[in-house]
Amino acid sequence: MEQTDLFGTEKISRILFRLAPPVMLAQLIQALYNIVDSFFVGKYSASGLTALSIIYPMQLLMIAFAVGTGVGINTVMAAKLGTGNRREADEYAGVGTPLAVVLWFLFAAVCYFIMPFYARMSTDSEVVIQDVITYGRIVCVFSFGLFLESIWTKVLQSNGDMKTPMFAQILGAVTNIVLDPLLIFGLLGLPEMGIAGAAVATVAGQIVAALVVMKKGFRKSPEIKLHAHHIAAIFRLGIPNILMQSAYTFYILGLNLILATFSDEAVTALGLYYKWQTFFFIPLGAMQTCIVPVISYNYAARNIDRCKKTLSSAILFGLILMAVGALCFNIIPTQMLRVFTKDAQVIKIGRFGFHFIGVSFLPMVTSLIFPVFFQAVGASLKSSSLTVIRTVLLFVPLGYLFSRWGLNWFWLTFPVTEVVTSTVGVVFYRQFLRKDYVSRPVQADDGDTVALKPSKPGVIITIAREHGSSGKQIGKVVARKLGIPFYYKEMVALAAHESGLDKEVISDIHKNAPDALRDLYLNSHAVQRAMRAQADIIRKIADNGSCVIVGRAADYVLRDYKNVVRVFIHAPEEYRIGRVMEVYGDTLEEARRNIRRSDKARASYYRHISGKRWGDAGNYELVVDSSIGVEKSAEMILDYVSGEGQMEQ
Numbered sequence: 001m002e003q004t005d006l007f008g009t010e011k012i013s014r015i016l017f018r019l020a021p022p023v024m025l026a027q028l029i030q031a032l033y034n035i036v037d038s039f040f041v042g043k044y045s046a047s048g049l050t051a052l053s054i055i056y057p058m059q060l061l062m063i064a065f066a067v068g069t070g071v072g073i074n075t076v077m078a079a080k081l082g083t084g085n086r087r088e089a090d091e092y093a094g095v096g097t098p099l100a101v102v103l104w105f106l107f108a109a110v111c112y113f114i115m116p117f118y119a120r121m122s123t124d125s126e127v128v129i130q131d132v133i134t135y136g137r138i139v140c141v142f143s144f145g146l147f148l149e150s151i152w153t154k155v156l157q158s159n160g161d162m163k164t165p166m167f168a169q170i171l172g173a174v175t176n177i178v179l180d181p182l183l184i185f186g187l188l189g190l191p192e193m194g195i196a197g198a199a200v201a202t203v204a205g206q207i208v209a210a211l212v213v214m215k216k217g218f219r220k221s222p223e224i225k226l227h228a229h230h231i232a233a234i235f236r237l238g239i240p241n242i243l244m245q246s247a248y249t250f251y252i253l254g255l256n257l258i259l260a261t262f263s264d265e266a267v268t269a270l271g272l273y274y275k276w277q278t279f280f281f282i283p284l285g286a287m288q289t290c291i292v293p294v295i296s297y298n299y300a301a302r303n304i305d306r307c308k309k310t311l312s313s314a315i316l317f318g319l320i321l322m323a324v325g326a327l328c329f330n331i332i333p334t335q336m337l338r339v340f341t342k343d344a345q346v347i348k349i350g351r352f353g354f355h356f357i358g359v360s361f362l363p364m365v366t367s368l369i370f371p372v373f374f375q376a377v378g379a380s381l382k383s384s385s386l387t388v389i390r391t392v393l394l395f396v397p398l399g400y401l402f403s404r405w406g407l408n409w410f411w412l413t414f415p416v417t418e419v420v421t422s423t424v425g426v427v428f429y430r431q432f433l434r435k436d437y438v439s440r441p442v443q444a445d446d447g448d449t450v451a452l453k454p455s456k457p458g459v460i461i462t463i464a465r466e467h468g469s470s471g472k473q474i475g476k477v478v479a480r481k482l483g484i485p486f487y488y489k490e491m492v493a494l495a496a497h498e499s500g501l502d503k504e505v506i507s508d509i510h511k512n513a514p515d516a517l518r519d520l521y522l523n524s525h526a527v528q529r530a531m532r533a534q535a536d537i538i539r540k541i542a543d544n545g546s547c548v549i550v551g552r553a554a555d556y557v558l559r560d561y562k563n564v565v566r567v568f569i570h571a572p573e574e575y576r577i578g579r580v581m582e583v584y585g586d587t588l589e590e591a592r593r594n595i596r597r598s599d600k601a602r603a604s605y606y607r608h609i610s611g612k613r614w615g616d617a618g619n620y621e622l623v624v625d626s627s628i629g630v631e632k633s634a635e636m637i638l639d640y641v642s643g644e645g646q647m648e649q
Contacts, residue, residue, distance in 0.1 A: 028282050036173075037198040038275050040180045042340040048195040049341055050264045051131035053271025054122045057253035058111065058136060061246060065103055066147045068242030070096075070154035072234040076611075077158035088611065089158070093219035095230040096151040104147040111140035122256060123264050131195050138199035145206035152210065152217025164216055172209030176201050233611050247391035254396035255413075262407045265343065269350035272340050273357055280325035284365065287314050287321075288372045295376035311373050318365035329358025349407070356411035363418035370425030374432070382428045390421040452494070453485035455545030459641055460561065462554040464606075464614070465569040467598035468576030468583075468591070469626045470633070472550050474569060477634035479548040482641075487541055488550045494537045531609065551602075555619065556610040565641055566620040575627040 041048040073096045077089040119132035149172075153165040182190050183197025193200065222230070252274070259266040291314045298306040328336065333354035337347045367390060374383035394417040402409040461478060465471025472488055479486035487494075538557045541547060542564075555566040571579075573595070580591040606614035617623050622640050626633045 035275055035278060036177050036180050037202060038271075038340055040184050041195055041198050044184050044194055045131075046268070046341060046343045046346070047125065047127040048131050048135075048198075049271070050123070050125070050128045050268045051135055051195060052198075053267050053274075054119065054128070054132050054256060055136045055139070056271060056274065057249045057256065058118070059139065060249040060252065062107060062111075062140060062143055062146065063150075064242050064245035064249060065107060066100070066143075066150035068245055069099065069103060069147075069234065070150040072236070073151060074154035074158045076233050077155065090219050091222040092230050092234065093155045093158075093217075094221040095227055095234065096155060097148065097218060098221055098227070099231055099234065100147040100151045101144065104144045107147075108141045108143060112137055115140070122260055123267070125264055128264055135195050135199045138196060139202055142203040143206070145203060145208075145210040149206060149210035149213055152213040155217045155219065156213060161216065164213055168209040168212035171212055172205040174205075175208045176205030179204055229611065233607075247387060251391040251395040255399050258396070258399050258403050258410065259407075261403070262410075263345070263349075265345040266349050266407060268341065268343070268346045269337075269353055272337055272346070272350055273354065275340060276329075276336055280322065280328075280361070283321045284318050284368065287318055288369060291369075292372060292376045295373060299377045307373075307377070311369070314369055315365055318369060319362060322361040322365050326358040326361040329354045329361070333358075352408060353411040357414045360414035360418045363415065363422045366425055367418045367421035370422070370429060374428065377432070379428075379432065382432070386421060386425055386428070389424055390417060394420055452541065452544045453487075453490075453547075455485050455547055458484070458546030458563065460542050460546060460558065460564045461548045461567060461637065461641065462558060462564060463548065463550045463567045463569060464553070464555055464602075464620070465550070465626075466571065466576060466615070467595045467602075468580040469569045469571040470579060470630050471569040471626070473630050474624075474626060474633045474637070475548045475550045477630060478637050481634065481638060482546070482548075484545075485541075485547040486550075487547060491534065491537055491541070491549070491552055494541070535609075553606050553609055556606065556612070565622065565637075567622045567624060567637055568615060568617070568620040569624050569626050569633065570615065571625060571627045 038049065038052050041052055073092055076092050115133050115136045116129075119129040119136070122132065123129060149168065153168070156162075156164050179201035180198055182188055183193045183201055184195070185197075186192030221227075255270060256267050259270055291310050294310050295307050298304075298310070333351045334347060336354070337350045341347065367386070371383045371386040374386070395413060398416055399410060399413040402412050459482075461475075463471050463475045465474075475488070476486050534552055535557045538549065538552060538554050541549060542558050542561055555564070558564045573592075576595055577588065577591045580586050580595060581588065584591075584594075586594060603614040606612065612619055622637065624633050624636055628636075
């Protein structure tokens with residue numbers, strides 16, 4: 001069964017059980033690094049275990065930078081590959097390696113110098129401080145393997161290679177597991193390194209994983225002059241992911257600092273929760289990953305009932321899975337803690353805290369799944385807001401508030417945070433369901449043509465235009481006088497018909513995202529699918545023969561076509577405001593606001609798929625000021641086409 005049939009028709013439970021196991025395995029392998037270190041370090045010393053809890057946020061921050069940058073590269077490569085531009089995709093991949101090296105060097109240098117300060121900020125114990133400095137400096141200074149592996153893995157994944165990164169992670173985890181006891185305890189004649197041995201084992205595993213993906217993931221770096229432009233595009237797409245992941249770093253750091261005011265044992269107890277959390281969260285994390293393409297596919301086709309079914313199934317399975325975790329945290333907390341430590345005080349504190357944390361597992365299901373749902377449907381603002389509310393606005397402030405009443409009260413932070421976040425998620429979901437288009441039936445054709453128009457070989461004229469510049473009207477005149485087809489709204493209907501997507505999804509890719517999160521929106525799965533469908537139909541229209549195409553970045557999509565005249569139409573703001581008021585009935589302020597919003601969205605879309613600046617004269621053969629009038633503007637285009645002899649091609 002093909003993927004489209006799988007996502008569109010297969011039973012939801014079967015889809016999840018089919019997709020989840022490999023994702024769970026990958027997440028388990030990734031989690032083993034920290035868990036194995038904690039297990040063996042806990043057997044070696046209590047101070048070392050506390051040190052690992054303290055350094056954990058720094059490791060998360062390091063991963064956020066490495067993986068977030070990789071996500072930026074993966075995203076921009078996917079966009080380039082989706083429009084058939086493999087050369088530029090490889091250029092971005094090539095920039096990734098030197099970028100990873102620079103990021104590693106900067107992160108390592110900063111961490112090396114601030115580690116003593118960070119350690120003393122987190123604890124008063126000199127033994128623990130020394131362990132934090134030792135472990136932290138090694139895993140940060142030698143983290144080049146993590147940075148390089150993250151970049152090369154995302155390069156491979158953008159090309160559809162999932163097996164090589166999986167093998168790399170397995171081999172890296174095995175390396176870490178084998179070296180941990182050998183280096184920590186000094187087995188087989190090796191020196192006893194203690195917590196330093198755990199750090200060396202970790203970075204060794206990362207280096208091994210990097211070496212595995214290097215052969216296929218490495219790309220030659222492009223010309224140095226392209227680096228600045230490509231890096232800007234990578235970070236434009238990667239920074240939102242870095243910030244979201246960093247939010248987890250800072251909330252864990254914040255909670256650690258609050259608990260440090262009570263004792264090192266309290267910090268250790270929280271750290272042990274995060275070790276166990278990994279095991280119980282792997283199935284939930286896999287569920288989050290697996291529902292994204294399913295919801296995105298069906299949302300793009302406006303099969304909202306199936307989106308709702310996928311969400312409800314994920315929540316139901318999540319509740320069942322997390323109920324097991326909740327029971328374990330409430331029935332056998334002592335046994336769970338003793339896996340890592342024999343410290344009586346840590347066990348006493350952790351046993352009490354685990355009861356409250358276990359209670360939070362059930363509302364946690366919805367607080368973590370709702371952001372993923374909104375990501376899948378392109379509602380970036382809602383998705384990001386839920387993450388920020390949970391990690392920034394609730395966890396640390398509530399932790400501080402409850403801690404004022406004592407350590408036992410602190411643990412209320414977890415269930416209260418998850419309940420509040422889930423409640424906000426429900427409110428957002430109800431708002432989503434109230435949208436008009438959600439309940440509107442899908443129609444492939446409601447009046448717009450869904451067939452290519454008869455044409456003849458010859459020139460293809462693409463028209464990009466500022467909002468209110470009369471670009472559409474000018475294009476119609478040009479097409480009529482040349483006797484060739486005109487495409488504007490028709491492209492949306494054709495793309496919907498060819499791809500099975502709803503027209504509204506394709507139509508909205510220029511306008512739905514708020515300014516601050518437009519890149520996140522454009523990188524949502526539903527929108528990426530719509531963009532690919534649109535690019536495909538533009539190329540099909542061009543292959544059909546001579547025509548005029550307005551908008552949709554057609555000039556870039558057809559960059560490899562030789563018979564294309566690329567036109568950009570602009571006009572003074574006063575002229576455009578007047579046209580918008582006349583055509584759409586807007587007030588002066590509405591016209592000004594809509595012009596600004598529309599042009600920003602078009603510019604962002606163009607930059608996203610091309611990496612170039614929308615409206616830059618260098619991207620076009622002809623730039624026309626339409627304030628001279630529609631007819632005269634059309635004549636300028638016709639004169640240019642005729643003068644170039646384009647019609648004879």
